[in-house]
Amino acid sequence: MKKISMKIISKMSNNKKIQKVAVAMSGGVDSSVAAAMMVEKGYEVIGLTMQLYDSGRVTSSGSKTCCAGQDIYDAKRVSDKLGIKHYTLDYEKRFLDNVIKDFADSYAKGVTPIPCIRCNQKMKFRDLLNTSIDLGADFLVTGHYASIKGKGNNIGLYRARDISRDQSYFLFATPNEVLNNIIFPLGDLSKQETRDYAKKMNLAISDKPESQDICFVQSTAKRGYREVVQKLRPDVKKSGDIIHVNGKIMGNHDGLDSFTVGQRRGLGVISDDGTPLYVTKIDSKENKIYVGSERDMEIKKFKISEITWVDKNIEESNFIGDIDVQLSSEHITQKADISLLNSGEAIVSLKEPNYRVAPGQACVAYDNDRILGGGWISGNLS
Secondary structure (H helix, E strand, O other), X not given: OOOOOHHHHHHHHOOOOOOEEEEEOOOOHHHHHHHHHHHHXXXXXXXXXXXXXXXXXXXXXXXXXXXXXXXXXXXXXXXXXXXXXXXXXXXHHHHHHHHHHHHHHHHHOXXXXXXXXXXXXXXXXXXXXXXXXXXXXXXXXXXXXXXXXXXXXXXXXXXXXXXXXXXXXXXXXXXXXXXXXXXXXXXXXXXXXXXXXXXXXXXXXXXXXXXXXXXXXXXXOOXXXXXXXXHHOHHHOOOEEEEEOOOOEEEEEOOXXXXXXXXXXXXXXXXXXXXXXXXXXXXXXXXXXXXXOHHHHOEEEEEXXXXXXXXXXXXXXXXXXXXXXXXOOOOOEEEEEEEEOOOOOEEEEEEEEEOOOOOOOEEEEEEOOEEXXXXXXXXXXX
């Protein structure tokens, strides 16, 4: 699939009358309502569902999945109800190569991945957007809880009105140049309002449960993600030492994929004085897990890489001071300074220490409700 060209985007952005939109339909309530809203507003709508994996092979019956099995059927049902064309796209290999393998490789490297961000970055707003362009759509519409405001060079990505539902953190890797061709119609709705809208439109999925965070992992299996990791990276299932930050060997682990930085439960070791222990570091090269007290997890400075600046004005800056950063999917921010490096990386200096900075997670910068950009946490400095 070709990359999104600036020429195509410029041509699309200059259209005065946008009539055709493609809606990414996962089979859930949010994307179904997004499609219904576009129909109600008078757009010509087509529904696109990405088949991302074999639901019978990856998940168990009753799992809260998306984009497979029953979900594809639900998306087709909603499309029929709305009177729109629906296409199912076989993206299984792309999803395996771009998301699932990255997920497994991350654990093998001792970092904690966020597959939802990779899916947005490499599947929805790259491959699916290209497909929607090929099908003649002017916009790609999704059911994300976020908002796009402004036009042209002044366009920006913002938090949703309902902060408890806000998904902008998972969208930081969306390039600024494609925002003119994306619509997030749920940005001003609460989840209950979305369900109420689905009921008003008599959509059969109005009470459908939420999909789980990692859709391709069995929700009913204990540590189900380990099955996925070990299938793709069997080398992770190798025992090694668990070492206290003071150098004392505390015990052994049965594989790096059992641990994430900040983890407290299931370590299999206890401190001499009964102080709770946490994973402070995972050394994939030496196959070692380091543990310590909560105090040992204190971080005030770390590096981020693979940076995407959603706000194009930031690219010309070397320093961004006193901004809000969000370091996990929890809707909690704290003040920080960001210094940009010539390498394309950046140093984030927190005003107050954080005890849950984990490599592989995202650091997303905000100016009030507007996303400035973000990157992947790649290393702790102090």
